């Protein structure tokens with residue numbers, strides 16, 4: 260019930276009494292329910308009730324964390340059944356997730372004051388508990404093993420899609436799913452930061468960016484390696500070395516108390532020194548957990564500050580349209596006195 264007590268405390272700080280949780284990651288985090296797309300959680304001063312339907316009668320009971328009450332009901336029955344409990348309360352709703360039509364349905368049935376809240380549960384999720392860390396480590400260890408198996412297949416004459424399929428098959432054989440569509444971007448396609456695998460054939464001299472993660476028991480990993488096939492040009496090698504320098508420097512800089520924007524600047528300044536400021540077209544990284552992109556935000560202008568227990572990516576890149584690109588990404592745990600790198604796949608030196 261510790262998490263639910265933390266929610267109640269956060270509600271009290273906002274002058275609220277109850278929370279209707281509809282974001283699937285938050286439903287899962289607070290209740291343990293493994294099919295959170297089909298669940299909603301109502302946290303009130305006296306109870307925490309998971310609502311789901313008859314497809315999950317057994318599953319929800321098995322999954323529910325201690326102290327979570329399970330009610331099996333169709334969605335509107337659930338809402339009507341809870342009307343008495345919430346009557347007169349100041350109720351938080353997750354503004355970033357609840358749709359306008361879902362809110363309308365609640366308004367028709369509940370006599371409450373609705374208050375959109377932002378980041379209430381997400382703030383709790385920033386700090387990973389030991390069991391969550393174990394889940395992320397297991398997902399990353401699996402991704403490292405699968406990458407080692409597939410790495411020899413990244414050769415001239417093979418399609419990007421074949422590499423993506425091999426990675427996905429490796430993950431699925433181990434009981435995981437891909438955390439997101441596998442990115443395999445070779446040659447000029449390397450200039451696409453989100454270049455999901457295509458039918459392009461990998462050629463001699465290509466750099467190949469492979470960005471993928473495992474989702475294992477709900478927790479995600481995220482890692483990128485850029486590998487060389489044959490002999491890439493001197494210009495591509497220069498860009499690779501610059502990105503590697505930026506990535507390693509940023510990883511070494513990770514420590515609790517550091518502002519996320521300052522960490523972003525560590526990598527960005529190095530790339531700028533190599534004339535690649537414009538080529539680094541995205542943020543340095545992000546938090547990883549039940550969702551691949553979650554807090555903290557490692558970006559210019561971010562107000563976030565690193566704290567022990569956060570799991571983040573460090574992933575600078577350089578993208579040059581018409582030429583290609585490089586990205587190198589590690590998954591990193593912020594510890595009490597620094598950092599621990601969770602991704603262990605070797606990085607090439609070109």
Ligand SMILES: CSCC[C@H](N)C(=O)N1CCC[C@H]1C(=O)N[C@@H](C)C(=O)O
Nearest residue numbers: 439452453470481541542544545551552
């Ligand atoms: C579709 S999930 C992509 C996972 C990947 N490792 C990743 O997070 N990337 C790839 C390039 C940029 C980065 C990203 O999408 N960053 C976001 C948070 C941004 O807005 O910069």
